[in-house]
Amino acid sequence: MQHFDIIIIGGGAAGFFTAINAAEFNPNLKIAILERGKEVLTKVKVSGGGRCNVTHAEFIPKELSTNYPRGEKELLGPFHSFMTGDTMEWFEKRGIQLKIEDDGRIFPVSDDSQSIINCFLQETERLKIQVLKSHAVQAFEQKNNFWEIKTSKGEFSAEKMMLATGSNPKIWNILKKLDHKIIEPVPSLFTFNIKDDRIKDLPGIATEAVVKINSKKVNLESKGPLLITHWGMSGPGILKLSAWGARDLEKLNYQFQIMVNWLPGYSSEEILDQLKELKTKFAKQQVVKNAQFDLPKRLWRSLVLASEVNEVTTWADLNKSQLQNLSEQLTEGAFHVNGKSTFKEEFVTAGGLDLKEVNFKTFESKLHKNLFLAGEILNIDAITGGFNFQNAWTGGFLAAKAMTGN
Incomplete structure (x- = not known):
């Protein structure tokens, strides 16, 4: 069984953002991302028609939160800690130039989602984060203050675990067994x-x-x-x-x-x-x-x-x-x-883990210590325009802070 300080399940936007920020907060931590597929960041690839709509030019937390049919109330506090301007600064610090279009959507100047993917991959390599592909999670449980995770390719343990698996029924079913309530998903966009x-x-x-x-x-x-x-x-x-x-x-x-x-x-x-x-x-x-x-x-x-x-x-x-x-x-x-x-190749759902069971200061489960969740695994979704990604960035950043004690 391989041991890590932090294991993140899900190689999408929220997963990578969490891992990178956690490693920046504490470079000494051993961090791994487990991805069930052969590729990572596939949703980032197709988002915004292949251009990646990174976020939206709304800089007032209250106004930003009104774009979430589910999650408006819960995200208001987190947006005061990390939102649009912080997202733009984060990417620009890493060499990604961004532009605001007339309708408020924010894209990389390159107009190519691959530039965002490359940024994430370069950062994980620089920070020595292990990205393990084709690791479909079969089960996880907490034993003696550690999370034990069984995948199609092996077994792992970690003190802290983040779930960033999006609309994944298999993971939702495991969470149900851990007494979490799942709001049944329906298409949203x-x-x-x-x-x-x-x-x-x-x-x-x-x-x-x-x-x-x-x-x-x-x-x-x-x-x-x-x-x-x-x-x-x-x-x-x-x-x-x-x-x-x-x-x-x-x-x-x-x-x-x-x-x-x-x-x-x-x-x-x-x-x-x-x-x-x-x-x-x-x-x-x-x-x-x-x-x-x-x-x-x-x-x-x-x-x-x-x-x-x-x-x-x-x-x-x-x-x-x-x-x-x-x-x-x-x-x-x-x-x-x-x-x-x-809508295009993007599939967004309304549904997921009940928001009442999450501490939105840290994005930690209220039921299980050291279990964190971010992105569309939660019952949060937004209108089109970069808002779903902003939810992923905000949740990932605050979870990374909490997991590293910052």
Whole structure:
């Protein structure tokens, strides 16, 4: 049986961040990362479309915490100790230049997630942290103040153990045997499958919109960029709804109706008044070809045709019913959602270890001494934009501090 001072199970973002910080706090410690797969940091590799969305440009703890449908209250304290600015400084100190994009997302200047992976691998090598791949954990238990861990390739022991295994049902099941409560996971970030003639030929169009879930059981609304795809709708406006409504939408079996307002800030009545003015102003022009409200031309055309207006109708020819139809299509169009799709290659879940059983000053289990947890193994998840990584960095940093007595 090999012995280490600290063993970290999980070769992902939270695991590496914890190990590196722990070794920096105390270089004399013997630290190992156990990874079940043949590769490490695979989720980092695909994140942000392969660019790695490191964190988000929100520098007030209270404001940052509001981006977590699950974990908002618990992360507020930790964010006062380590958050966005600290993350940026941490990477930049290690030679990774970062940039803030217009929407607040923060990426490496290289636009390549490999630069983040290389940084982690170089640091583990420099600090002599052992990274042991293809070590699938089969069991662990605490004996005589040490954690004993059995993997597919051998047995290990450590005084302190960190679990950073993400959404791993096998590890959750072991935790259940240790009397921890696990909140059953459901998908959190996903796109909406919608088959509708109005958007059938519009993949690639993106525009600002307000989307509301039209259900008696779910009262959610979000504003943000909406992207029309081959299978339906995506983009931040949709992903916010999927995150905040994760559990409720799962109960609806992902069958529900949404209302889309393509003109945020305007009501159907206000747009109807403006359409009446346009009817006079552009009397001789064809409605289909005369896009208004800065909407993409193809989207405008589709919504006009859906309002029982044909290709050659002029503004002067629009009757009262057609004007009403068009104002409704523009501000309260109903679309039926029939299922979901994974967002890119990223899979985030709502669910995991019950937050009541964790000390968020140290990210240590309240039930078992010297058992630490960080990242998505906990019932914490966020909207898209770098927030899930920030949770991993914050948890990893505070756990490393606690494990090393700093």
